[in-house]
Every structure is written in C-alpha cells, then in structure tokens.
Amino acid sequence: DGGITQSPKYLFRKEGQNVTLSCEQNLNHDAMYWYRQDPGQGLRLIYYSQIVNDFQKGDIAEGYSVSREKKESFPLTVTSAQKNPTAFYLCASSIDGWSSGANVLTFGAGSRLTVL
Amino acid sequence: EDQVTQSPEALRLQEGESSSLNCSYTVSGLRGLFWYRQDPGKGPEFLFTLYSAGEEKEKERLKATLTKKESFLHITAPKPEDSATYLCAGSYDKVIFGPGTSLSVIP
Numbered sequence: 001d002g003g004i005t006q007s008p009k010y011l012f013r014k015e016g017q018n019v020t021l022s023c024e025q026n027l028n029h030d031a032m033y034w035y036r037q038d039p040g041q042g043l044r045l046i047y048y049s050q051i052v053n054d055f056q057k058g059d060i061a062e063g064y065s066v067s068r069e070k071k072e073s074f075p076l077t078v079t080s081a082q083k084n085p086t087a088f089y090l091c092a093s094s095i096d097g098w099s100s101g102a103n104v105l106t107f108g109a110g111s112r113l114t115v116l
Numbered sequence: 117e118d119q120v121t122q123s124p125e126a127l128r129l130q131e132g133e134s135s136s137l138n139c140s141y142t143v144s145g146l147r148g149l150f151w152y153r154q155d156p157g158k159g160p161e162f163l164f165t166l167y168s169a170g171e172e173k174e175k176e177r178l179k180a181t182l183t184k185k186e187s188f189l190h191i192t193a194p195k196p197e198d199s200a201t202y203l204c205a206g207s208y209d210k211v212i213f214g215p216g217t218s219l220s221v222i223p
Contacts, residue, residue, distance in 0.1 A: 004159075035213075042120070042213035043160075043203070058210075090159050102148025102167070102207035107159030 002027045006091050006108035013078070013085065013115050021076045021111045023091035031097040032074035033105065036060060037088040046089075049074055050097030078113060086115045118142040120206045122214035129221050132193050137217045139187040139204030149187050150205040151180050154216070160203055163189075194221045 004025045013019045025032065031050045035043040045058030049068040063082025068074055078085045089111045094103035123138045141149060148167050152160035164173045166182035173180050177198060179190045189202055199221045204214040 006159075040125075040215060042215045043205075044213075045210065048210075088157075092159075098207070098210050102150070102165060104150070104162050104165060105152075105160075105205075105211065106162070110157070110159050112157075 004091055004093055004106060004108035006089075006111050009109065009111060011111060011113045013113060015115060016080045018077055018079050019113065021078070021089055021091075021113070023074045023076065023108060024072055025074075025091075025093045025106075026072065027093055027106060028071070029093035029095055029106070030071070031094045031103070032068065033092040033094075034058075034064070034066065034074070034076045035090040035092065037090060037110075043090065046076065048097075085113055088112050118145065118206065118208045118212050120204055120212045120214040122202075122204050122217050124217060125215070126218040127220070129191075129194055129219070131195060131221055131223050134190070134192045134194070136191070137189040137202055137204075137219070139189070139214055140185065141187070141204075141206045142208075143185055145208045146206055148207040149182055150207065150211070151187070151189055152203040152205065154201045154203055156201075163202075191219070194219075196221045196223050 007022045033048040034046040047066045049055035065077045091108040092105040121140045151163040154160040164180040169184045171182050177192050181188050201216040201218045203216045
C-alpha cells in the first residue's frame, strides 16, 4: 500500500543535541512538507519542498533544517538552536506543490519529540 | 494575513445527537477548503475538499458545506467512533490549518 512512513514514532532528546526525523513516501508525489503540532494550535508549517534538491522555509523554520536529495525522502533535523522542540511532528506529501492549486495532503503517522 | 478559525474548540455529544462544526476563513485568494479527521496520536486523514460556495459533499454521517465565508461539517446521528479532532484548512498560496474541533460522542 502507498503511504508515508515516519520514524521514529517517539524520540527523546537531551538539551544541546541535534535529532533527525525520517520521512519516506512511496506515492510518487512531487511535494513534501513538515508540520509541527502543539496542543490547541493548528498545524504550523516548518519547511516544504516542491521538487528534488529544492526546499523553502515555512512559518517556523528557525532551529530546523531539511534536505531533499531523493523524491521519496524528506528528513527533518531539529537542531539545538530550536529552543522549544517538544511537539508532535507531521510529514505530508501532495501530488503537486501549492502553485498548481488546492492539492490534498497525505500525512504520515507522526513523530513525538520530547526534550528531557 | 490569511486566517482559518474553527468553533467550538470542543464539542461533547450524546450518541445520535446531530450537530455542526464551524470553520471561518479568509475569503480572498481561497483555492479550496479542506476537512481532515485526526485521531489521537495519529496523522490527519483527508475527508473532503470544497471549491465553491454552495458546494456540498457527504460521506457516511458527515456532510460538508461551503458558503462565501464559512464552511460547516454537519454530523448526523453520530456514533462513538466519530470521536476525533476535525481540522479545517484553507488552500491559498500555502495551506493554512485551523486549530481544530475536538469531538467526543458519548454512548
């Protein structure tokens, strides 16, 4: 079955450590996204990529980094510069990027990061 | 700045008690209005896309409608398995999500 796989599902980080969240899709989608979800808030966009080897900052990119070396993969690194990283992180994909219209997002199951 | 808001924040219904969830959005530049369902600890699942005022879509006990400035998700005779958070999102030059409505259906 096609879908998005996120790993790990749970992750604990000590202060000062960088951690990387994995996101893999087998839907042959061009666009991929990372969102952060906090209790009582809507999903906030961290980074997005509409094509391989290209990505753009979202609304809350500070303290995060990404890469898009393959169409299927869009890993997110949470760096030590992110001061409040404890959150639920969601990876998503769509057939095309936003410039082509209203595209349905397909989400992974999420990764929950906790800072100790 | 484009905005999407949802009300109520939380809704508790008895099984079989119909109700509606509201989503208000910035009208200018809207390309489409989405509804997603999210279960605890999981990613959102797509329910509906609406494109123009007057449009309606149905799926089982759910019906989504769109007016010129609001969207409603009507839930008819809900069952406990309908308990979830329902997210509304507007597609502009990017997708903007509302904060969601947490629905609890009590047997």
